[in-house]
Amino acid sequence: MSSPTSLEEYSNSGESTNKAPESGNSISPNNVNAHHYHNDDMNNFIMDNEYNDYEELRKSLIVKKRLSSKSKDESRLDRYQIDKNSLLRLPTEILLQIFHHLDRRDLYALLTVCKEIADLIIEILWFRPNMQNDGSFKRIKEVMELPRDKTHWDYRLFVKRLNLSFMTKLVDDELLGLFVGCPKLERLTLVNCAKLTRFPITKVLQNCERLQSIDLTGVTDIHDDIINALADNCPRLQGLYAPGCSNVSEEAIIKLLRSCPMLKRVKFNASNNITDECILVMYQNCKSLVEIDLHGCEQVTDLNLKRIFLELSQLREFRISNAPGITDKLFELIPEGFILEKLRIIDITGCNAVTDKLVEKLVSCAPKLRNVVLSKCMQITDASLRALSQLGRSLHYIHLGHCGLITDYGVSSLVRFCHRIQYIDLACCSQLTDWTLVELANLPKLRRIGLVKCSLITDSGILELVRRRGEQDCLERVHLSYCTNLTIGPIYLLLKSCPKLTHLSLTGISSFLRREITQYCRDPPPDFNEHQKSLFCVFSGHGVNQLRNYLNQVMEERTYQIDQGDIQALFHERRRRFLGGNNNARAAAGGDMDLDDDPINDDTIARRFGQLQQQMRADAAEAGGNNGLERFMLQDPAMADLNRDIFRGITEGDMGPDEMREHFQLLIRTHQQQRLQQQQQAAAATPTGRQRQANPQNAPQIDQTPVFPNAERAGQIIEEDEDVEMEQVDLFPRNTSP
Known part of the structure; x- marks a missing residue:
């Protein structure tokens, strides 16, 4: 139920159970309007870094009450014979503290009790009119449109904070004209009120001697009229935000700076009329300045x-x-x-x-x-x-x-x-390069990273960022647009590890420019051309969650298909194709040698694949959670090269279950051959290796841990700069002992 805008509406609604006393202090609700600003809303919006709006109002009301004649107060109490237990005998400070904790309905009910209480409450309700939604905006407009002789109070006398930036589409010259004549106005906020012209703003500023701050950000029609009105009427001005002041003359700005010596915050943007002369007057007259914003002032x-x-x-x-x-x-x-x-x-x-x-x-x-x-x-x-x-x-x-x-x-x-x-x-x-990401991973409070067009960033850097920062990371915004070497796999892990991520920009990365992915990104800006729109890929808010859920679903489906596939049937099919003379398939599988003589036969491949799966699941069970597979791929450096190929195969293209199992088999086979070649080379390089080559039956198993692909570059960096410590370039330290 919406709150009433007048005491008359409130009384007719049957919600008020408080009746006015029979004394002459009671107020007839027939022609009294009031609007309440909820204190919780007041605390949500902060202007000019002021946090104590209600405290300032309370102090001003206390001072006003104390300035009233003490004899008049005593005579009023004697005249109406107020009981010693009456609420009115409480000090003003106590009354205001009580009112501060009451909700809207109670305050409206108290307005009908007596004039003394109503005088206090009405300023609480109107010192900062709440226009943050359509309903309240409409009701306040209706009250302000009433003739002043038809309302009990002139509500313009109570307005101190006027903020119209919540309903910018409805704010026009006619609406602002309703607030002409607010002598107590201290802050005027017109952010993004693009429909306003300079004429009503100038009228509102007339006789506003108490104005302390005005924010004209987004107002396009700023001319000398407004600046001169501020100089002539607002000597207490402390904050002026006028970023669209390109039409304001140098003379008007100098006049303002000389007329308002209490200025603390000044924002003049994109103006060629701000010159060295303005800066000279600024530091000569405004000694209390704490903020100066001169963006786009090229003449300074x-x-x-x-x-x-x-x-x-x-x-x-x-x-x-x-x-x-x-x-x-x-x-x-x-x-x-x-x-x-x-x-x-x-x-x-x-x-x-x-x-x-x-x-x-x-x-x-x-x-x-x-x-x-x-x-x-x-x-x-x-x-x-x-x-x-x-x-x-x-x-x-x-x-x-x-x-x-x-x-x-x-x-x-x-x-x-x-x-x-x-x-x-x-x-x-x-x-x-990726080294930068490794260093950034060490910042525990990092929330936003911008790496747009850093084309040397690769999957390895993203994987290291995720691995080093761990689970439940605090990253909120990551900009990776035009980092063209990235693929889906590392971004998938980044999304899984960063539940607070609310913005992810991947514009220009071909792996993500697919309809099933771009459907979750936000719309491109309207001023983009067709080419820019085709490359646009930015996820914000709910779109990030949708992308995360989609990639999770894809990974789960592909993993299930691989786990449930008949690997042995696949191997028999491939053996039949080899024996049938498919030389291309034979070459792709590992060379020209005959499969019958191949020490890496189908059973070996199947056993190796099964061992990998068992090891992954064992590590997953030990690590806990649903992403043990991903942890294993990050933590085991022996899987580093294989990991990238697997992710690329899973996330790119449209492989079916059979093709996916065949792809995995080929990767594992190639990986096993590379390991054996490395072992043989390492064995031949040692003095005892020659003896072991002579007697291969007694040769022990040699496991040589593969290094990350960037390790060679790290070694080059060491040679180029001998002053850099080893730990600075060891980008991907291995968990296994050498």
């Missing part, structure tokens, strides 16, 4: 920004992008030993003149940085990552997209000291 240089970092001691966040005038001189005025104690976030995206020298200076003067964005700073190298590693536990967020000069060594030095990193983006860092 480091001429006056130097003074920002030197003189604004409270600065916490600084952002700028695509400004060619930002160079290594940005921090040159900061003396040695001077610490930017408050600075936590810095973003210099696309400032191509920046080099490692700036990053080294930044780390030395801001040792408590949490978020660092160096995306598209093309001159950044591993030296910057080694400098950033000095941030240690402070660093949580790092964005290095398009920094094509960084390598695995830089990522390794960063990760090994900054073990609290939660987000790392390395998109288009084309020199990174």
